[in-house]
Amino acid sequence: MFRKVITTDDLDSINIAVIHTLQELGIQEVQHAKYCDETFLKIKKAQIDAEPFDLLISDLSFKNDHRNEKLQSGEELIRAVKVAQPNLKVLVYSIEDKTHRLKNLIENEGINGYVLKGRNSIPELKKAIQSIYSNDTVFISPSIANQIGDKSMLEIGNYDIELLKALSKGFTQDEIVHQFKNNKIVPCGSSSIEKRINKLKIFFRANNNAHLITITKDLGLI
Known part of the structure; x- marks a missing residue:
């Protein structure tokens, strides 16, 4: 199982739930952040300390407040992380269910999993973490995976x-x-x-x- 994981969400309740899930899976070290810039700095510091993270779990949307953030969305964070640490596994945990956004994350940003927040998302989150650790296939919540496979969906050309x-x-x-x-x-x-x-x-x-x-x-x- 992953040894060191960082999770980022601007809601404390989500961070706490994710951290608890990671602890249940026996992950030794878990860190969290509320801002994309803070998350990126922690990832960079871990690299400098020769103790890099194995997995990033991130939301996509973050509300603006008084802080002037360079990275203002999950996509921007993922893009920056993939440049700084290309082998870092990335799991998106979001309420966003637009299939075109998910396709972009998979095809262009190289994410390893996508879990849709909802009533049954914690069991799916556990499955996603275990799946990402065990194999190279991308884990996608079944509810949104069905939409991606729908041939009636509009293709953007x-x-x-x-x-x-x-x-x-x-x-x-x-x-x-x-x-x-x-x-x-x-x-x-x-x-x-x-x-x-x-x-x-x-x-x-x-x-x-x-x-x-x-x-x-x-x-x-x-």
Whole structure:
């Protein structure tokens, strides 16, 4: 089993529950933090002391307060950690259930597990830790794993990226039609573009075009 683990969440109750779970698994040393910057500094110090952590358990969303944080999200923390200590195992423990965000974490950020917070999340958390320690497969909570495997889910391609970029520049739908025609991007009809924008809003759970752009920028898609 892992010897040294660090967990980060901005809620004390979550940190306490995770720490208790780790202790039940017999993990010798457990540290915790409420801020991403603090977590990263602890990981770096552990490396300098030649006593590195074996596993990071992190939330994705952290509320802003009076502190000026360089790393403001779980994704930013994971990205920084993977550069500083590439072999560190990472388990995300979050209430976030958007499949596109999870796919990005698995495919681009190299996480080792994802547990969805909920009523039965502690048993899943134990399974995830044991699974990550025992093998190289990515552990995903069954409830959200089913969504990832759903073939009806929208796939984001180059066409969608170009469409989102155009929206982010403030282009109107008519201007996008004109731009796509000039650049020979198809489909370029007004109806097709409108339908695709609506599908993207549904997929990303966006209330309007501005919200859609904010979400996709946060995800690093544009």
